[in-house]
Amino acid sequence: MGLAIKKITVLAEFDLDSYLRARSAAVDRALDGCLRRYSERSGNIWKAMHYGLFPGGKRLRPILVLAAGELFGAKRKTLLPFACAVEMIHGYSLIHDDLPALDNDDLRRGEPANHKVFGEGMALLAGDGLLTEAFHVMSGAAVLTNLPAELVLKLVHELSYAVGVAGLVGGQAFDLEAEKRAVDIGMVEYIHVRKTGALIRAAIRLGAQVAGASAADLRRVTRFGDCLGLAFQIADDILDILGETAPGERAQSGHSEWNKATYPSVVGIARAQERLKELSAQCLRELAPFGKASEPLRALATQVAARALQSNGKSAAGEIKI
């Protein structure tokens, strides 16, 4: 109990909200700068891409790029092109995911989905445009930031693997096929690791590698990223079922959350929350050797789990006791 109180005191010293606000604003400015060069003569495609990025959500993934990079001493300016690329890929995946051909969601973050505003064709192209632009921004980073071309090329190779058939796209495809048949918990984790985990893992690895983290440190933050990615998706699934999503979000969805390949729908809320607690604890264990410098990542990981644990009437901080 003494340990739990001490931990809460340490966390209180670190102001996560102002940390997130500053980085989120930096990401917003950088994303806006990336798109601005196309604005003049690009018509609706520019508007649809912009709408896919603004207003943003929590900007978790680009902030993870910044936080992992800053942990190992990289400058924010050097990290921002990679943070933008990761957020553009996240934005593209949401636009395509919401299309009638996939999830058929009319709302995203409580606002009309991209295809409800611009039409299905333009939304499809806006997603394609964001995915393409992600690789353009990233491949331009070597000239912009003086990073070695070998490193930037390696990161393009790694990110394109993480969001392709072996990762994000493959996870979405398995999810689509899982809707037609019964799934077990192994399949749910398999989908989560790819659909959500791969990009979160890549975000953290990108930041760490831009900063020149050692091989051992990279392995450690990769394990942190793997746990965080799965924790994030399980938390999201729990909140979906407990109705803690943004007002109106998914209200028009064509399917019940209980019928999807999610942790709580397969093993129930209580066991999903147990798994979330385990993952949360493992996240913090991986960060322990980095000490105070890892406070932003620690606070982020704690926040990811907290809402989904609190929403069952329990205090997340009290439950985790790390």
Next chain:
Amino acid sequence: MGLAIKKITVLAEFDLDSYLRARSAAVDRALDGCLRRYSERSGNIWKAMHYGLFPGGKRLRPILVLAAGELFGAKRKTLLPFACAVEMIHGYSLIHDDLPALDNDDLRRGEPANHKVFGEGMALLAGDGLLTEAFHVMSGAAVLTNLPAELVLKLVHELSYAVGVAGLVGGQAFDLEAEKRAVDIGMVEYIHVRKTGALIRAAIRLGAQVAGASAADLRRVTRFGDCLGLAFQIADDILDILGETAPGERAQSGHSEWNKATYPSVVGIARAQERLKELSAQCLRELAPFGKASEPLRALATQVAARALQSNGKSAAGEIKI
């Protein structure tokens, strides 16, 4: 007339068919190798991506990478990753273009479109997967071929620009918007240059740069690429209207070719053919300084125009007289 006869004799010495067969087979093998590593556990997404690439069409774009690279002395093996990337991007654009949200074509090359076989959701993801894999294959080329990382990164940057908002995706978006309003010939060229021209231009520039072409030579083949891209699209539009497409292709299309933003629908077949002849002649002029080494590109350019000129009962070779 003597000149025209001489030219036909020279062309006869170069066996375009066997040239195309050999390169097309090499591209097929390389594409198959790229996808094969994902096949085991990837299910339908792999099948849908494979279906999007096989059987291929003419493989014009990857063959242009090879032909432009070989013109300046690059080895086929070094060029193949770039050729594959270009063909994957072409494949992705066709899959997405055929979706109901865009062209709503049930057939592609006389066979059921991707979404008619795998469903709209899987086809959407297969396109996303091919676009992503294109950048993965290309960014892996430095390690595979010993090309300098700086060069490969520059080419990733260039290709992602060519197929993004400023190129392919932007062209498709303008095309989509043009369907709703009257278009003039300037807008048609603007769309063509982006929707079709950008990738053809990029294919040629990629090949030339992999081979280390001089700045002056690169400018020359770029001009060749610009003319060829526009010629290709105009020829395609003429053939669409004259019904020379593959049997069954576009038969189920939801729109008449005359209502689209095409050259012949805006200025008529005769003027479109005049423009095609001009472009064809310009293509060959740009290649003249390269002499015999440019025969494959010359023969390709001639072939692109020939069918659309012959289909009006005139001999293309006789008309062009270069």
